[in-house]
């Protein structure tokens with residue numbers, strides 16, 4: 368363990384996430400800053416990127432093809448994607464200390480056809496040791512990848528169409544990573560716990576900080592009162 372401030376080693380749950388994508392470069396910004404970068408440095412979050420192109424066929428490393436039945440766009444090929452998924456899965460089996468090997472990853476395909484990602488789902492995913500995220504491009508992937516059992520869950524981040532599964536994968540990684548013990552600071556996670564339980568999992572009450580008055584706009588008196596019971600009640604009342 369490289370991390371210095373992991374208070375309790377017992378609860379040091381490392382999560383490995385393998386990402387299959389045609390555009391590994393897209394992940395560079397969002398996952399190398401702030402809390403996620405700190406989580407990776409502390410080795411609480413182990414992200415491994417795999418360029419789908421390297422599994423492509425022939426001289427041109429082909430990964431997609433035109434759809435049966437016609438229509439616009441391209442479809443990612445079942446043979447290429449399954450080769451990539453199986454390569455990642457077998458990596459676990461021969462893992463250095465064999466820890467990832469026991470169960471295999473929960474394999475997720477990001478797609479607008481999937482079940483919506485909710486905080487409840489995020490908390491369930493955060494308990495896993497190992498995720499595999501498949502990011503589709505073009506019109507999507509050959510249905511046989513799903514029907515053949517190479518994907519465990521189809522997940523959507525919302526009812527809109529994006530150009531690829533990379534941004535949804537980053538959204539999922541961000542939401543899941545902050546649930547891993549040790550990723551948030553002590554204060555943040557203590558707060559988080561009280562919120563998840565009593566405040567409908569979100570913390571969507573209004574926030575204020577200094578200055579106490581800005582262009583005639585003031586801070587609600589109760590927040591300056593020091594009465595924590597009243598402050599708690601006020602916040603619950605203001606949620607949503």
Ligand code: 4HQ
Nearest residue numbers: 477478503507523524528529535
């Ligand atoms: N896409 N939630 C199309 C999404 C999406 C979403 C990912 C675009 C898959 C083939 N994924 N590709 N919304 O719009 O997860």
